[in-house]
Amino acid sequence: MQSALQPNERATLETLTGIRHWAPGLYSFTTTRPPDYRFIAGQYARLGLHNAVGNVVWRAYSIVSATSATHLEYYVIDVPGGAFTSTLQRLVPGDTILLDRQTHGAMTPDRFADGEDLWMLSTGTGLGPFIAILREPMVWQRFRQLLVVHSTRTAKEFSYQDELLEAERQYANAPARLRILRTSTRDDVEPAHASHLRGRITTLLTNGELERHAGLSLQAENSRVMLCGNPAMTDEMRELLKQRGLRPCRRDMPGQYVAENYW
Numbered sequence: 001m002q003s004a005l006q007p008n009e010r011a012t013l014e015t016l017t018g019i020r021h022w023a024p025g026l027y028s029f030t031t032t033r034p035p036d037y038r039f040i041a042g043q044y045a046r047l048g049l050h051n052a053v054g055n056v057v058w059r060a061y062s063i064v065s066a067t068s069a070t071h072l073e074y075y076v077i078d079v080p081g082g083a084f085t086s087t088l089q090r091l092v093p094g095d096t097i098l099l100d101r102q103t104h105g106a107m108t109p110d111r112f113a114d115g116e117d118l119w120m121l122s123t124g125t126g127l128g129p130f131i132a133i134l135r136e137p138m139v140w141q142r143f144r145q146l147l148v149v150h151s152t153r154t155a156k157e158f159s160y161q162d163e164l165l166e167a168e169r170q171y172a173n174a175p176a177r178l179r180i181l182r183t184s185t186r187d188d189v190e191p192a193h194a195s196h197l198r199g200r201i202t203t204l205l206t207n208g209e210l211e212r213h214a215g216l217s218l219q220a221e222n223s224r225v226m227l228c229g230n231p232a233m234t235d236e237m238r239e240l241l242k243q244r245g246l247r248p249c250r251r252d253m254p255g256q257y258v259a260e261n262y263w
């Protein structure tokens, strides 16, 4: 029999409290949260589980819950044969998981010293940190436009649609307006809704469709950009942004974009 997971001075033992399935192999789960646990929306933490041979494996996961929530939430896709997700997919509420106390990541809205429009461009589970950011009242005061773009292989994987609509309602009187664009890349059928596009984010930016549907232009003066998910997407987007005169945020120098790669 496998030994129980052991907390230590760096990691606490948390309990799985709920699972929400979006599509086969794609789900969000919630856990308990240590009372003294602090993070900034947009950050990630390492979670630990036993792999198939009983060793503890650690993987990074963006935190999706609001900083004020009493629970923690994560948004995950199963990787076939993956050491961590092969165990994670079998957990049920009541099971335990290790949480590294230390949070990491610099893809946070406070990186931008100025700018009016926040573009949050994601592939797959890279949407997660943007949900956390939109759950912070501050961003609705700080920006004029909040644009979320979610690219998935199929429309079945579009997630958090109700939450985003609810956020729009909740902040109806805030200075910021939210625009959500979803794009699928491998569907055979034509999109049923005007906010559902077809094609990669990079293609949609290059051919002008992204800005046309957003009703905004992406330029260095007002636009601030966050990129999250597939590293090939973030690499290609960096090049496209540089061509438009945007520069990366550096520790000692303000910029116009930040990115988080998931592998």
Ligand SMILES: Cc1cc2nc3c(=O)[nH]c(=O)nc-3n(C[C@H](O)[C@H](O)[C@H](O)COP(=O)(O)OP(=O)(O)OC[C@H]3O[C@@H](n4cnc5c(N)ncnc54)[C@H](O)[C@@H]3O)c2cc1C
Binding pocket: 044, 059, 060, 061, 062, 063, 074, 075, 076, 077, 079, 081, 082, 083, 084, 085, 086, 124, 125, 126, 128, 260, 261, 262, 263
């Ligand atoms: C900063 C950071 C934040 C992350 N946040 C999340 C998150 O919020 N949700 C999440 O599902 N994963 C996230 N990941 C990826 C996560 O850490 C694991 O790598 C992933 O869950 C697979 O773990 P595994 O051990 O099952 O598979 P592994 O054996 O580690 O398989 C790794 C391979 O699976 C693929 N892969 C890994 N993650 C993803 C993904 N998210 N989407 C599509 N393909 C992927 C890549 O091809 C990668 O090379 C994050 C990674 C980093 C570095």
Ligand SMILES: NC(=O)c1ccc[n+]([C@@H]2O[C@H](COP(=O)([O-])OP(=O)(O)OC[C@H]3O[C@@H](n4cnc5c(N)ncnc54)[C@H](OP(=O)(O)O)[C@@H]3O)[C@@H](O)[C@H]2O)c1
Binding pocket: 024, 025, 026, 077, 078, 079, 080, 123, 124, 125, 151, 152, 153, 154, 157, 183, 184, 185, 186, 200, 201, 202, 229, 230, 232, 233, 234, 236
């Ligand atoms: N998607 C599923 O139905 C599903 C279900 C369970 C498990 N999995 C596993 O999850 C992993 C893949 O997950 P995923 O589909 O969320 O991630 P993904 O392969 O990164 O695809 C997510 C989105 O990113 C786009 N993309 C990829 N490379 C890009 C680039 N260079 N520039 C711009 N956009 C780019 C994809 O477009 P393209 O389609 O054009 O590549 C897709 O729209 C695999 O291990 C898979 O086996 C997938």
